[in-house]
Amino acid sequence: MKKSEHFEAGSKEKIQKGLKGTGKVLVAMALTAMSFAGLAADAKEVNLYTTREPKLILPILEKFTDNTGIKVNTVFVKDGLIERVKAEGDKSPADVLMTVDIGNLLDLVENGVTQPIKSEVLNNAIPANLRGADGNWYTLSVRDRVVYVDKDSDIQSITYEELADPKFKGKFCIRSGQHPYNTALLASMIAHNGEEATEQWLKAVKGNLARKATGGDRDVARDILGGICDIGLANAYYAGQMKTAPEGSDARKWGDAIKVIRPTFQKTGGTFVNISGAAVAKSAPNLDAAVKLLEYLVSDEAQSMYANANFEYPVKKGVKVNPVIESFGELVIDPLPLTEVAKNRKLASQLVDKVGFND
Amino acid sequence: MMAAIVIAAIVFSPVASLFTTALEGGLEHWSHLWETVLPVASWNTLLLLLGVGVLVTCLGTGAAWLVTAYEFPTRKYLGWALLLPLAVPTYIIAFAYLDLWHPLGPLQGFLRFVLDIDSPRGLRLPDIRSLPGAIFLLGFVLYPYVYLSTRLMFLTQAAGMVEAARILGESPFGVVLRVALPLARPAIAVGVSLALLETLNDIGASEFLGVQTLTVAVYTTWVTRSDLGAAAQIALTMLLIVVFLIQVEKKARRRQRYSTIQRMRPMAAYVLKGWKKWLAVILGWIPVVIGFVLPASYLLVEAIKRIDQAGQVSDQILKAAFNTLWIAVVATLITVIAGLVVAWATRRVRESFQGNGSVGWPAKLASLGYAIPGTVLAIGLLVPLRLVDNAIDWITTLADRPVTQLLVLGSIWSLLAAYVIRFLAISVGSIEAGLSRISPSIEQASRLLGYTGSQTLWRVHLPLLRPALASAALLVFVDTMKELPATLLLRPLNFETLATWLYAEASRGTYEEGAIAALLIVVVGLLPVILLAGAQSRRSKGPY
Numbered sequence: 001m002k003k004s005e006h007f008e009a010g011s012k013e014k015i016q017k018g019l020k021g022t023g024k025v026l027v028a029m030a031l032t033a034m035s036f037a038g039l040a041a042d043a044k045e046v047n048l049y050t051t052r053e054p055k056l057i058l059p060i061l062e063k064f065t066d067n068t069g070i071k072v073n074t075v076f077v078k079d080g081l082i083e084r085v086k087a088e089g090d091k092s093p094a095d096v097l098m099t100v101d102i103g104n105l106l107d108l109v110e111n112g113v114t115q116p117i118k119s120e121v122l123n124n125a126i127p128a129n130l131r132g133a134d135g136n137w138y139t140l141s142v143r144d145r146v147v148y149v150d151k152d153s154d155i156q157s158i159t160y161e162e163l164a165d166p167k168f169k170g171k172f173c174i175r176s177g178q179h180p181y182n183t184a185l186l187a188s189m190i191a192h193n194g195e196e197a198t199e200q201w202l203k204a205v206k207g208n209l210a211r212k213a214t215g216g217d218r219d220v221a222r223d224i225l226g227g228i229c230d231i232g233l234a235n236a237y238y239a240g241q242m243k244t245a246p247e248g249s250d251a252r253k254w255g256d257a258i259k260v261i262r263p264t265f266q267k268t269g270g271t272f273v274n275i276s277g278a279a280v281a282k283s284a285p286n287l288d289a290a291v292k293l294l295e296y297l298v299s300d301e302a303q304s305m306y307a308n309a310n311f312e313y314p315v316k317k318g319v320k321v322n323p324v325i326e327s328f329g330e331l332v333i334d335p336l337p338l339t340e341v342a343k344n345r346k347l348a349s350q351l352v353d354k355v356g357f358n359d
Numbered sequence: 360m361m362a363a364i365v366i367a368a369i370v371f372s373p374v375a376s377l378f379t380t381a382l383e384g385g386l387e388h389w390s391h392l393w394e395t396v397l398p399v400a401s402w403n404t405l406l407l408l409l410g411v412g413v414l415v416t417c418l419g420t421g422a423a424w425l426v427t428a429y430e431f432p433t434r435k436y437l438g439w440a441l442l443l444p445l446a447v448p449t450y451i452i453a454f455a456y457l458d459l460w461h462p463l464g465p466l467q468g469f470l471r472f473v474l475d476i477d478s479p480r481g482l483r484l485p486d487i488r489s490l491p492g493a494i495f496l497l498g499f500v501l502y503p504y505v506y507l508s509t510r511l512m513f514l515t516q517a518a519g520m521v522e523a524a525r526i527l528g529e530s531p532f533g534v535v536l537r538v539a540l541p542l543a544r545p546a547i548a549v550g551v552s553l554a555l556l557e558t559l560n561d562i563g564a565s566e567f568l569g570v571q572t573l574t575v576a577v578y579t580t581w582v583t584r585s586d587l588g589a590a591a592q593i594a595l596t597m598l599l600i601v602v603f604l605i606q607v608e609k610k611a612r613r614r615q616r617y618s619t620i621q622r623m624r625p626m627a628a629y630v631l632k633g634w635k636k637w638l639a640v641i642l643g644w645i646p647v648v649i650g651f652v653l654p655a656s657y658l659l660v661e662a663i664k665r666i667d668q669a670g671q672v673s674d675q676i677l678k679a680a681f682n683t684l685w686i687a688v689v690a691t692l693i694t695v696i697a698g699l700v701v702a703w704a705t706r707r708v709r710e711s712f713q714g715n716g717s718v719g720w721p722a723k724l725a726s727l728g729y730a731i732p733g734t735v736l737a738i739g740l741l742v743p744l745r746l747v748d749n750a751i752d753w754i755t756t757l758a759d760r761p762v763t764q765l766l767v768l769g770s771i772w773s774l775l776a777a778y779v780i781r782f783l784a785i786s787v788g789s790i791e792a793g794l795s796r797i798s799p800s801i802e803q804a805s806r807l808l809g810y811t812g813s814q815t816l817w818r819v820h821l822p823l824l825r826p827a828l829a830s831a832a833l834l835v836f837v838d839t840m841k842e843l844p845a846t847l848l849l850r851p852l853n854f855e856t857l858a859t860w861l862y863a864e865a866s867r868g869t870y871e872e873g874a875i876a877a878l879l880i881v882v883v884g885l886l887p888v889i890l891l892a893g894a895q896s897r898r899s900k901g902p903y
Contacts, residue, residue, distance in 0.1 A: 047852055054863040073852040075769075076863060079582050080738055080848045084769070087741035091748070091765045093852065107585050176566070178579045212488050214569030215457075226462035227479035228486070246668065250463075349583045353395035358571050359403075 046289035047073045050098035051081055052276060056310045057098070063305070064296045070289050085113045085281060094281040095290035098140075101180040102338040103187075103345045105277045109136045114279035117291055125298035125316045129337055130275065139275040140297050141306045142313035144331055145185050146236045146271070148220050148258040153230065159266045160189065163233070164204035172208035173220045173232035177357035178349060181217070181235060184274050186351060187344035191336055192267050195347065203355045213358050218242060218254065225257035236260060240311025240324045260328045270334030276312070363704030366697050367724035370780045373739030374598070374727055377591045380739075384588020388580065392593070396576050404572045406490060407497075407565070408555050414498030415554045418646050419505025420547055424539060427513040428521070428531075430628040431639040437647070438510075439888065444650030445503045445834070446884025448841040448858070450563030451877045452500050453493075454865070455654035457567070460487045493568045497558050499650040504557075505550030507830050508792060512546035513539065515796060515826065518626035531629070545795060548608055549788045553729075553834075556784070559601065560732040562844065573597055574732050587738070594735045601730040602723075655881055661874035672875060679855040680879050686771070686856065687839040687883075690778035694835045695828060697779060698786025701725045703816060705787075706794055722787050729784030733844035736781055740849065744768040744776065773849040778839045785838065786831040793827025794820065833887045840883055857883065 050057065054076045061072040073093075077084065081099065085092050097108055108114050109132060116135040123131075130139035147163070149155050163172065175182065189198045206213075210229035220232035221242055242255025262271045278297065280290045296302055303314035311322050313331065352358065426438045447455075458464050462479035476482050486492065517539060524538045540547075565572050573593065581590035631639050666672060705722040728736060747767045755762050767773060797820060805815040821828075843858040850859065857880045864873030 075850060075852045075854075076847070076859070078844070078847045078862065079578070079734055080741075083587065083738050083741055084848060087745045088765055088768055089745065091763070093764070093769070103585075176569070178583045180583065183583055211486050212569030214488055214567065222461070222463065225479075227483070228462060253463075346584050349579065350391055350395070353391065353579070356395070356399060358569065358575075359399050 044069055044289070045071045045073060046286050046293050047075075047093045047095045048098060048293070049075055049077060049081055049085065049094045049096070049281070051077055051104070052098050052100060053310075059309060060297065060302050060305050063301065064293060067296065068292060070292065072293070082107060082111045082113060086111060090283050092281060092283050093285060095284040095286045096278055096293055097281050098276075098278040100274070100276040101184060102275055102277075103180060103184060103342045105137045105275070105279065106339070106342050108279050113282050115282045115284070117280050117287075117294075119291055119295060121295040122298060127315075127317075130315055132279075137277055137279045138294060138298075139277045139315045141276045141303075141310070141315055142273050142333075143276070144236045144262065144271050144273045144313070144333075145181060145233060146239070146328070147231060147261045147263045148224060148234050148239065149231045149261060150224050151257055151259045153259070155231075155261060158261055158263045160185070160263045160272070161193075161201060161266050163231075163263070164201045164208070166204070166207070168208040168231055170208065170210050171230040172205065173210055173223050173229035174205075174213050175215055175217060175219070175234075177202075177213050177352035181274060182233070183345055183348040183352065184341055185233075185272050186348035188272050188334065188336060188341045189265070190344040190347060190351075191340050192265050195351070198348075199351050199355060202351055202357060206355055206357050218251070221254040221258045222250075225254050236262075236325060236328060237311035239328070240322055243324050244311075262329055262331060264332070265334055268334055268336070270332050270336075273313070273331075273333050275315075275338065362700045363721045363725075366701055366783070367721050369776070370725050370728050370783060372743040373731070373736050373780065374595075376742040377595055377731075377735065377739040379742075380588055381591035381595050382588075384586060384590075384592055388584075388586060388589040389592075392576065392580075396571065396579075397573075400571050400573045400576045403490060403570055404559070404574075407494060407570060407572060408558060410491075410494030411497045411501065411558045412551055412555055414494060415502040415505045416547060416551055418498065418502035419507075419550055419554075420509050420540070420543060422502070422643060422646060423506050423510035423513055423543075424535060425639060425643050427510060427517070428534075428539075428626065428629055429639055430630040431636045431643075433640055433644070434628075437643045439891075439893075440644075440647045440651075441506050442503050442833075442888045442891070443647055443652075443655075443885070444500045445837050445888060446881045447500050447651060447654055448563075448843075448880060449497060449500055449557070449561050450567065450843065451658070451861075451880065452496050452650070452654050453564040453567045455657045455877075456487050456492075456496055459653060459657055460484075488567075488569045490570050493565055493570045496568070497561065497564060499646060501554040501557055502646060502650070504553040504834070505547060507834070508546040508550040508789070509543045511826055511830060512543050512792075512796075513626070517542055521626050545792060549792050552605060552608070553785060553788065556601065556729050559597070560730075562732060562734070577732065577735065590735070591739075594731060598727070598730050602727075605723075605726075605730075655878075658874050658878040658881060662878045665875055675855065676857075676860060676876060676879070679857050679860045679876070680883065682854060683840055683856040683858070683880075684883060686774060686778075687836050690775055690782075690839045691832050691836040693775065694779045694782050694839075695786045695790075695832050697725075697783055698790050698831060699824075699828070701783070701787050702790040702794055703820075705791065707812075710799075722791060725787050726784035728780040729782065731781075733777075733781065733842060734848060737777055737845035737848040740773070740777055740780070740845075741768065744773050744849075769849065770851050771854075774846060774851075777845040777849055778842060781842070781845065782835045782838050785834045789827050789831035789834065790824065793824045796827075797823050829891050833891045836887045837884045841880060 048061070054074070061074070065071055081097065085094050085097065088094070097114065099105055099108065114136045116132075118135055122138055126138055130142075131137060147158055177183070186198060186202065189201065193201070211223065217234035217238045220229070220234045221239070223229050224232065239255060239258065239260045242251045245251035245255060264271055278294055280287065280294065284290045298316050300316070300319055303316045303319040306312050307314045307319060307325075308322050311325050313321055313325075422441050426434055426441065459466050461467065462482075462484075467479070467482070467484060471477075471479070471482055474482065487496070520538050520542065521534055524534045529537065559572075560574060562574055562578060566575055566578070574597075577590045577593045577597075580586050580593060701721050708721060731739070745765075745768050748765050751762065751766055801819060802815055805819045806812075810818060841858060843862055846856055847859055847862060850856075855863075857876050861873040861876040861880065864876065
């Protein structure tokens with residue numbers, strides 16, 4: 001909005017007088033708004049917008065506050081993170097943006113809501129292929145997409161391609177084909193085997209579905225115990241959560257009903273992984289604190305919490321994975337760069353529509 | 360009148376903003392959609408709407424008639440208990456029933472026990488994650504919209520005519536068919552359209568139950584394919600269809616007038632005897648059990664398990680409950696007052712055009728918000744809210760008191776704006792229905808006796824509108840409290856409501872952890888239901 005240039009000096013003065021009262025009202029409004037939001041201008045703060053599961057990262061953020069004295073204000077947004085930050089524009093209070101899935105992270109960068117930062121700490125902790133070359137985004141943890149089977153199953157190893165085998169007809173469970181976890185896997189398969197083969201694969205997998213492609217990853221384990229299916233695709237950390245849930249809880253029963261197999265792509269022998277990550281917001285008002293927070297998130301302490309509280313793979317070399325995850329066997333990460341995967345994301349989503357995977 | 364125009368403009372702003380976004384999107388995705396999801400999604404959406412529409416009409420009208428026209432044991436309690444499912448959000452009933460009806464859940468477990476089957480594999484029953492499952496669940500939590508409006512109609516309007524029909528020898532069935540149903544039609548229409556709009560815009564339950572609706576297609580286009588322009592185009596197309604359908608329904612009953620100048624009093628209930636009495640008890644309580652008792656008990660059991668494990672209820676969740684309560688109260692007050700202004704202005708406009716149906720535009724514009732899915736509305740609101748901030752910026756700079764922060768976008772004001780815009784349709788609808796029951800001749804009498812227009816509103820209409828205002832406030836309060844998608848996107852830093860708290864738990868896939876929050880949502884939602892029930896039963900007892 002253009003400011004005062006439309007006004008003559010004299011009329012501007014009059015308006016100024018008239019507006020003094022309005023100004024007071026607005027200042028009062030500001031104070032009200034601030035008291036609700038806890039936004040009082042304090043240097044020792046950092047504002048985090050995230051789509052990540054609050055329960056997982058809150059303990060890490062609390063540790064950060066204990067260590068540094070910097071308070072972390074959070075808002076957990078589901079969809080529309082980019083749209084909100086964009087609308088807030090140059091006045092956005094956002095300092096750090098945190099999300100899951102490579103596609104979502106690159107979307108942040110492409111929409112211009114991030115800024116490049118330089119940090120030796122981050123560059124040393126994170127392998128070069130897991131961060132933006134210009135410092136616009138950083139991986140914080142790695143998660144592999146695996147197969148859950150009934151604990152008594154004699155399947156020892158499997159490829160992603162084999163899931164299309166008609167022997168699994170009426171036995172396969174998976175969440176919505178449009179979920180980023182699945183579209184990213186499909187995008188990767190398109191890169192390996194081509195669009196045509198991936199479409200055939202997806203069709204065949206649809207034919208194997210035991211129920212609608214819906215729910216969450218944990219539902220795969222639950223439905224295996226419930227006798228609805230024998231095999232399904234899900235992220236590995238959910239198995240870690242369930243298998244370590246309190247004795248006697250429902251989640252524990254589901255976790256105990258399954259075993260985890262790391263599938264591989266036929267071509268490369270690697271397992272598909274996705275990431276969670278973060279970026280510094282373009283107009284971050286607390287830039288230093290934002291960088292500090294990111295650096296803390298790749299510290300040994302925080303990375304170990306990622307591994308043990310959420311059973312993910314730490315992005316930092318040398319930090320141990322949780323023993324339960326280790327028991328699933330060695331993870332051989334598929335060598336295809338994630339940025340290549342992200343390129344096929346839209347195509348993957350269209351394939352899901354095309355074969356009517358969710359119908 | 361001016362106020363109504365301003366309100367309508369505010370409600371229209373997110374639609375205008377979506378329209379701009381839609382213009383930015385390309386058109387190439389339409390061929391993809393047309394070849395793939397659109398036919399299926401449209402068919403699913405149609406079936407879902409039809410199914411839910413039929414179910415809520417039967418349940419809502421049937422229940423309302425049963426408790427109004429017949430006397431049987433527990434009728435007094437049933438009258439308000441039938442409102443209870445209002446307190447259960449669709450996303451909660453979806454996950455509650457997924458658990459209850461899962462092969463590992465209590466219902467199928469009990470069945471297997473009775474049938475003596477050991478393993479879940481021995482008995483495969485239909486999955487709740489399906490279109491019929493979605494129709495069933497949505498129907499049983501949304502029928503109170505119809506029940507509430509038709510019961511009000513039966514209570515206040517039907518007595519004289521129903522009794523006349525009975526005296527003239529009409530059979531009970533004939534009374535329903537030829538008197539009660541035609542009388543209740545505007546009320547049914549209001550209730551059903553609210554229920555259907557809620558169904559259409561529901562994303563939580565349909566996505567959870569795996570039903571591919573048009574709304575899910577909008578989400579996929581936007582979230583998975585990052586094409587907001589295209590998503591806005593689909594959303595606006597849906598909006599056009601909705602507006603068209605509402606228009607058709609209104610046209611169909613344009614020429615009818617539904618007001619009476621008789622004293623409002625409840626009809627004499629027909630006392631049921633023998634087996635009929637018990638049949639009425641069973642039929643009447645079924646919707647309450649399915650829509651409320653089962654899911655609420657499930658939540659209670661799960662919540663007790665959690666509290667047992669944790670040893671306490673966390674302070675944060677109590678704070679979230681407090682936030683939920685006060686913001687819902689404030690939003691309800693604003694929405695009901697705005698609804699009254701709009702409904703009154705609409706009546707004025709209509710009168711000055713001699714009952715021409717096409718001039719009820721203030722109400723129509725103001726009702727747009729409810730026809731858009733919550734997240735889409737929130738996205739549409741981002742830009743207008745930012746413009747308000749720009750305006751504030753401009754004013755405060757002129758006044759030499761520049762503010763450096765956003766005061767509106769991402770503040771409590773954003774949330775209030777979203778709630779009012781989204782739920783204004785409910786309050787306008789209820790109040791318009793209430794106004795339509797007040798005969799113009801009452802107003803004419805008041806004007807002849809020397810009151811001005813606003814005096815008439817204050818002294819004559821408001822007291823008569825009390826039941827309509829109460830039901831509007833109830834519906835808006837409960838809906839605000841349950842609202843999730845717009846709240847998630849627009850709320851300030853560190854601000855949690857019960858719904859966002861529940862989402863936080865659910866996003867990790869640990870729905871059972873959210874049981875305490877879900878139970879609190881249901882409990883907070885019960886408060887106004889009980890208040891309203893008290894008011895209604897007081898009314899139906901004494902002479903009015």
